[in-house]
Amino acid sequence: MIFGPGIEDYIRSLVPEPDDVLAEMQAHAERDDIPIVYPETGRLLEVLIAMTAARAAVEVGTAIGVSTLHIARALAAGGTVVSFEVDPGRHEAARAYLGRAGVGDRVDLRLKDGTEGLAELEGPVDFVFLDAAKGDYPGQLALALSLLRPGGAVAIDNVLLSGAVTAGRPRTHWSEEDVLTMRAFNADLVADGRVTATVLSVGDGVAVAVRR
Numbered sequence: 001m002i003f004g005p006g007i008e009d010y011i012r013s014l015v016p017e018p019d020d021v022l023a024e025m026q027a028h029a030e031r032d033d034i035p036i037v038y039p040e041t042g043r044l045l046e047v048l049i050a051m052t053a054a055r056a057a058v059e060v061g062t063a064i065g066v067s068t069l070h071i072a073r074a075l076a077a078g079g080t081v082v083s084f085e086v087d088p089g090r091h092e093a094a095r096a097y098l099g100r101a102g103v104g105d106r107v108d109l110r111l112k113d114g115t116e117g118l119a120e121l122e123g124p125v126d127f128v129f130l131d132a133a134k135g136d137y138p139g140q141l142a143l144a145l146s147l148l149r150p151g152g153a154v155a156i157d158n159v160l161l162s163g164a165v166t167a168g169r170p171r172t173h174w175s176e177e178d179v180l181t182m183r184a185f186n187a188d189l190v191a192d193g194r195v196t197a198t199v200l201s202v203g204d205g206v207a208v209a210v211r212r
């Protein structure tokens with residue numbers, strides 16, 4: 001049993017210090033209570049992008065651009081991440097931050113519903129990150145799988161719901177229905193013959209699936 005107290009802090013301590021713009025974005029998110037990826041999840045995204053040598057990436061749920069920055073920085077030369085967000089204020093904040101972070105030419109930020117956006121995209125793409133409304137995951141995953149090239153990967157955040165997916169854990173702000181829905185989502189993903197998939201206990205839980 002290694003998931004005792006301290007392990008999460010230890011893994012986080014291994015993540016390189018953020019540069020000035022990323023630190024400012026993280027402080028903004030903390031101040032305004034905007035949910036963003038944990039630092040170790042950001043690092044995992046960079047690793048997955050590197051593993052898939054991704055040039056064409058897609059994200060649903062830009063918020064103010066923290067995960068977008070991790071993805072953009074890890075893309076292969078000439079790569080682009082298309083990122084969908086429905087909140088105009090967050091979308092504009094992301095545009096400003098990502099420009100200042102020097103990745104403005106690697107990001108294509110779209111103020112648009114992610115499900116609609118995914119349906120309109122043409123593949124193949126190398127990498128997809130889903131991090132918007134959790135109830136939309138099944139539909140968005142289906143669209144992502146239709147876009148991914150063989151060997152491409154999709155990562156989905158918050159699939160352990162702050163631990164609420166396990167029996168006997170406090171539900172925090174997640175409802176019983178959220179828990180049942182997420183359990184079914186994880187089980188269906190891992191059993192899906194179109195992918196090789198697993199759930200990682202990184203950050204708030206990240207499911208990773210590689211397209212066959």
Ligand SMILES: C[S@@+](CC[C@H](N)C(=O)[O-])C[C@H]1O[C@@H](n2cnc3c(N)ncnc32)[C@H](O)[C@@H]1O
Binds near residue numbers: 036061063064115
């Ligand atoms: C958890 S936050 C994203 C955090 C971001 N990925 C990061 O780690 O920096 C989820 C975001 O998804 C946005 N969102 C919710 N539903 C959406 C949808 N259908 N399409 C696009 N964005 C959506 C919310 O406005 C919110 O900013």
